[in-house]
Amino acid sequence: MNTRPLFIPVILGTVRKGRASENVAKFVFSEVQKHEGVETELVDIRDLNFPVDDAGEQIKNIAFSETCERADGFVIVTPEYNHGYPGMLKHVLDSNLKEYIHKAVGVCGVSAGGFGGTRVIESLLPVFRELGLVTIFWDGNFSGAQKLFAADGKILDEATHAKRIDKFLGELIWMSKVLRYGRENVSI
């Protein structure tokens, strides 16, 4: 089996000013970095400057597409806006197709209220499936996200959250590894 490190970027999926998801993404990113044999990168969709006068593969951002092409798995950190996904996250995701096929994705849902972004996660399932991604069955759930972090952006109850994210990342790494094996060794 391939022993090359896995590449699992963390995508921060909102451009909203004051987004609590930024702290969540940084926390999850630092947790991914603790895993040996996993390379990562924090991708902030705000920095990608996608055009908004067109949509789909026509507006590919080469650097982002290369990141997706190279990835074995993804963490998507996304707030829940009106029980759905942020428009700009979808706008960005729709710019690739074959780059995602047979790769793993795990979602961290972020919400102001108490339900841990469960609804944005449900809403992404059909999209990820159509893109060829496999959504793992562990989620990150960050309820009341504005209150989870200190002023300097550090998570307050680190032990609890690190433990949960560890379970989530364990599953994501497993699925990323298994699908990479499939892509490299099993023909259709």
Add this chain to the structure above:
Amino acid sequence: MNTRPLFIPVILGTVRKGRASENVAKFVFSEVQKHEGVETELVDIRDLNFPVDDAGEQIKNIAFSETCERADGFVIVTPEYNHGYPGMLKHVLDSNLKEYIHKAVGVCGVSAGGFGGTRVIESLLPVFRELGLVTIFWDGNFSGAQKLFAADGKILDEATHAKRIDKFLGELIWMSKVLRYGRENVSI
């Protein structure tokens, strides 16, 4: 009962170049215009120039918010992108909240393939509900949308499509009227 005309704008929900949804929106718009007692307007989200460095009510477009405030019902014409809604449509919808409450919405799903945009319609249901909109149970379904129109943008099989949209608009007008009655006469 209030006899003021209903106002039901048609929202063209994609910025994509070459969008088949534009012809669909124009066709539906012309059908709405045939209904006495209904005023309408074609709103192309491409013309709204929403900023993309923030999201939500912070980026309200005053003209669009006034249109939504004045509306009794909405037609949303939307393509299906990877089994979900176009990012820019969601980005625009998320800019209002109270403007939508207790109003009706009908969806025209547009797809290149054969399933009439059924999946984008399903994906919008939780969003519309959270926004306070009531999604009617008739849909417009435009399968193989690129082939439904002549080069000049006129629908080819007008009789069939007009008949279907008539059913759809009948239900949308009913729900718009009933909810307006409620907003104006029934206290919570």
Add this chain to the structure above:
Amino acid sequence: MNTRPLFIPVILGTVRKGRASENVAKFVFSEVQKHEGVETELVDIRDLNFPVDDAGEQIKNIAFSETCERADGFVIVTPEYNHGYPGMLKHVLDSNLKEYIHKAVGVCGVSAGGFGGTRVIESLLPVFRELGLVTIFWDGNFSGAQKLFAADGKILDEATHAKRIDKFLGELIWMSKVLRYGRENVSI
């Protein structure tokens, strides 16, 4: 406007032994009874004895269909089983069609875990829409449901829950009233 009392039955949507939803349904039922001008009834799907060798309108239970026919609105109390609805609830709901049209429904989601049945609520939206029901945009959410009630079935923190359910019922009653006005006075 019609001043006949509204009829809003509460449906207990699971047959599972040890169901926490039974206490939730009884609590909500007692709250509905406090509303003047609203008649109600607690319908336990366990008592309906639907056959399971067929499905759909063929297996109509006359008493249940009459209850639905007479209803102006519904409260559905449902646990979340594997992020979806209980099979027996769907089996029962599918036995009617025209009985539901242009009526209101509110959902109380019940979960063992912390997310208040949000996912079963999302999963019911397409079904209710197709049945002609209007799902209101307030929900009842009962997280950790086994711990919310005393041994005798009384809710522990009555004040908090009564206040929340009052908001929910206010909206449900509004929508039931408005749609009844529409059914009785507005032609399609």
Add this chain to the structure above:
Amino acid sequence: MNTRPLFIPVILGTVRKGRASENVAKFVFSEVQKHEGVETELVDIRDLNFPVDDAGEQIKNIAFSETCERADGFVIVTPEYNHGYPGMLKHVLDSNLKEYIHKAVGVCGVSAGGFGGTRVIESLLPVFRELGLVTIFWDGNFSGAQKLFAADGKILDEATHAKRIDKFLGELIWMSKVLRYGRENVSI
């Protein structure tokens, strides 16, 4: 890599009398049988006689649970009832949990109308994910299902349907193989 045959049962997911899904299931079952290295079995949920006075793992049917335990992948053939899944299918699926983990599933949607059961497929995605199943991104879509078969149950346009199901099964076999490799060789 393990060369033991894969086991991929086909589940016929409705008890409704006159179900068109029965012909679909038999057709798909016969296509699966053509694949070397794949064992299969047609499971008709009507034959399972699940009790309906309880729900979940408490009502396990031992033979069915053993089939699920042994399976590497599943084909679910399901009609769309009111834009959702048949109640009895969910009732049956909910009786297992660990039996499904890290296995593949493909869905054949069956509809009377023209949209190929797309909506029942979308509605199953959250359920399958929570059960630990990976839903592949090819579907079987059987629109107008009553008209696709001769009186003797044989599919009319066999060439077209066999070609499509071949693509679907190719993907399902790939995912079943890859996940089996993972279950047997990759630790979490």
